[in-house]
Amino acid sequence: MFLGYLFAPRKAQSQNEQRFVGFGPAVSSKAAQEMRHEMKIWRFHKRSDKSLEELSRISNSILRGWINYYGQYYKSALYRVFNVLNRILIRWAMRKYKRFKFHQRQAAHWLRRIARQQPWLFAHWVKGFRP
Numbered sequence: 001m002f003l004g005y006l007f008a009p010r011k012a013q014s015q016n017e018q019r020f021v022g023f024g025p026a027v028s029s030k031a032a033q034e035m036r037h038e039m040k041i042w043r044f045h046k047r048s049d050k051s052l053e054e055l056s057r058i059s060n061s062i063l064r065g066w067i068n069y070y071g072q073y074y075k076s077a078l079y080r081v082f083n084v085l086n087r088i089l090i091r092w093a094m095r096k097y098k099r100f101k102f103h104q105r106q107a108a109h110w111l112r113r114i115a116r117q118q119p120w121l122f123a124h125w126v127k128g129f130r131p
Contacts, residue, residue: 004031010074026074027081035066036084045091052114055092056121059085063123071127082129085122086111090131 001007005025012022027035044055063085071078093107094100100107108131114121115130 001028001030004028004070005073024073026077027070031070032077032081035081038062039081039085039088042088044088045095048092048096052089052121055089056123060123067123067127075127078124079129082124085124086129086131 006028007025009021010024013019090107090111093111111131115125119125
């Protein structure tokens, strides 16, 4: 492990589309755990007084930094990290809107629709980490 990256054997593809096992970097499990912990500290699910746009303004600079740093190599390792944020946003919707209070699946569909219509809202949605 070095600077938040874990170097391990990973599947790769050469320029002439031959597959092989390479030794490349990806976000380490410790760094991913710290990112998930930071997201939980934000407590978005308890900020029902804020709008989705305000939540994105609060978090986008940090999300962009993580994506730019850890997303350089093996970006798919970040899916588990940003899935936590999407689940937190679903909990936020369930708390903010009465119609979703006991309907997690409907809140997830609503958030997915918002992510398709306005992918620029959150930095991780722009990079394809949608709910």
